Amino acid sequence: MINQTTKDKIEALHRQYINLAKGNDSLMKEITLAEIPELVYNSNAIENSTLTLDDTEKILSGGSLNRKVNVREVFEAKNLAKLTESILENNKSLLNIKLILNLHKTLLTNIDDRISGRFRSGKVWVRVGNHLGANPLFVPSLMHELVDNYNQNKISYFLDAVAHFHAEFETIHPFVDGNGRIGRVLINLQLMNLGFPPIIIQNKSKHTEYYPLFTRYQSTMKFGEFTQLFALLLQESLHKRISILTAKKIIPLALWASQKGIKPNVAANKAKRQTIPAFRLREKWMIAEEFTPIN
Numbered sequence: 001m002i003n004q005t006t007k008d009k010i011e012a013l014h015r016q017y018i019n020l021a022k023g024n025d026s027l028m029k030e031i032t033l034a035e036i037p038e039l040v041y042n043s044n045a046i047e048n049s050t051l052t053l054d055d056t057e058k059i060l061s062g063g064s065l066n067r068k069v070n071v072r073e074v075f076e077a078k079n080l081a082k083l084t085e086s087i088l089e090n091n092k093s094l095l096n097i098k099l100i101l102n103l104h105k106t107l108l109t110n111i112d113d114r115i116s117g118r119f120r121s122g123k124v125w126v127r128v129g130n131h132l133g134a135n136p137l138f139v140p141s142l143m144h145e146l147v148d149n150y151n152q153n154k155i156s157y158f159l160d161a162v163a164h165f166h167a168e169f170e171t172i173h174p175f176v177d178g179n180g181r182i183g184r185v186l187i188n189l190q191l192m193n194l195g196f197p198p199i200i201i202q203n204k205s206k207h208t209e210y211y212p213l214f215t216r217y218q219s220t221m222k223f224g225e226f227t228q229l230f231a232l233l234l235q236e237s238l239h240k241r242i243s244i245l246t247a248k249k250i251i252p253l254a255l256w257a258s259q260k261g262i263k264p265n266v267a268a269n270k271a272k273r274q275t276i277p278a279f280r281l282r283e284k285w286m287i288a289e290e291f292t293p294i295n
Contacts, residue, residue, distance in 0.1 A: 001160065001224040002231045010159075010231060013238040014196065020245045028197075031241055032088060036060065038200055038282065040080045043184050045203035046210070049073050053282065075110045080181055083107055087189045095147055095190065103185060107178045115176040119143060126173050131218060133173030142172050150190075159234070162190045163226035167217045191234070197241055199233035204283070232274050240279035247288030253278050256287045 021028050041056040051073050055065055059077045083106040093099055105117030119139045120126065126133040134142055146168050155161040166183055173179045188198035201210055213225045243250055257267035270293075271278035271285045278287040 002227055006231055007157070010234060010238075013235060013242065016242055017197070017238050018195065020242060024245065027245070028241065029088060031244060032198060033085070035198070035200065036081050036084050039084060039188075039198065040077055042200055042203045043080060043181050044073070044076050046184075046201065046206050047180050049076060051077060072111055076107075076181075079107050079109055079111070080185075083185060084188075087185065087192065092193060095151060095186070095193070097143060097147055100143070100147070100182070100186070104175055104178055104182050107181060107185075112177065119174045120176055124176060126176060126179075128173065131171075131173075131214070133179075134171070139172060139174050143174050146172070157227075158194055159227050159230050160223070162187055163223045163230055165190065167214070167223045167226050170214055171218055187230070196234060197237045199230060199237050200280075201229075201233065202280070202283075232272070235274040236279045239274070239277040240281075243277060243279065243286075243288045247290065249289040250281075250286050251289045253285035253287050256289060256291070259289075260293070262293075 037057045037060050038053065040060065041051065041053040044051060044056070051059070051069060055069065056077050058065055059074055060081050083103050086106070087103075101117045101119070108116035120133070120136040121139065122136060124136050133139075146165060150161060150165050153161070155164055166187055169183045169186065170179060175182065184201055187201075191198060209229060213229065216225065217223055253267050253271055254264050256262075257264050260267075267276070267278075268285065270276045271287075276287065276293060277291060278285050280286070
């Protein structure tokens with residue numbers, strides 16, 4: 001869980017974001033469209049895709065790579081980008097089973113049409129590391145319960161609700177393949193439904209900040225650490241959009257730190273904790289040049 005101070009900070013940033021977005025809808029959409037290669041790269045890399053961010057950008061722009069890659073990885077990038085764009089256009093739909101299945105069908109198009117858009121059933125079990133997904137006999141009913149509980153607002157704070165949904169979705173592992181990527185797409189669909197921008201879960205820190213949360217959730221059923229992670233990433237996403245709309249110049253965090261006489265590692269730690277309005281752009285921390293920290 002997160003404390004009230006963090007909730008208040010997110011609410012204040014959200015109000016600022018909403019006010020700045022008025023009359024700038026097309027720009028807000030362009031910012032998110034520009035993020036798609038990073039979002040696609042990170043989500044696929046979390047699932048061990050070998051594509052780099054540069055590779056992903058080239059594929060999504062219609063270019064060709066200078067090396068041979070698995071055709072599946074090319075479709076994974078294109079399909080994930082396609083469904084991410086689709087939720088940008090239709091992010092006001094109530095979360096429902098049909099929508100989740102359609103997203104999955106798009107994700108696995110030209111990859112494995114036999115299992116695309118279908119929950120696991122019969123005797124189809126899946127294992128991720130030491131975790132076995134839910135019994136396939138109960139997957140459909142578990143998913144209906146999860147979606148219904150989310151839509152009934154049984155968890156009051158929105159980030160807690162999103163965090164619980166994600167932890168449960170990945171624990172159930174309703175599909176044969178594509179569970180992680182669909183789960184992360186659903187996080188952003190839920191956030192955008194609520195008027196927030198999407199977040200990017202970073203591949204670089206998956207072994208320290210993301211994967212361990214699932215292991216702990218499955219043994220404790222406590223999802224507060226997911227809320228904490230999503231809260232940091234949401235603040236970063238809000239800071240990025242606010243900075244783009246208000247800053248005269250955006251520069252690398254390391255350069256900003258040297259200008260302010262701050263040690264680079266101290267600035268980086270502040271960025272990770274979101275105690276300064278820094279954000280990542282192509283995997284590098286950036287910040288508004290004119291931002292002056294309060295000592």
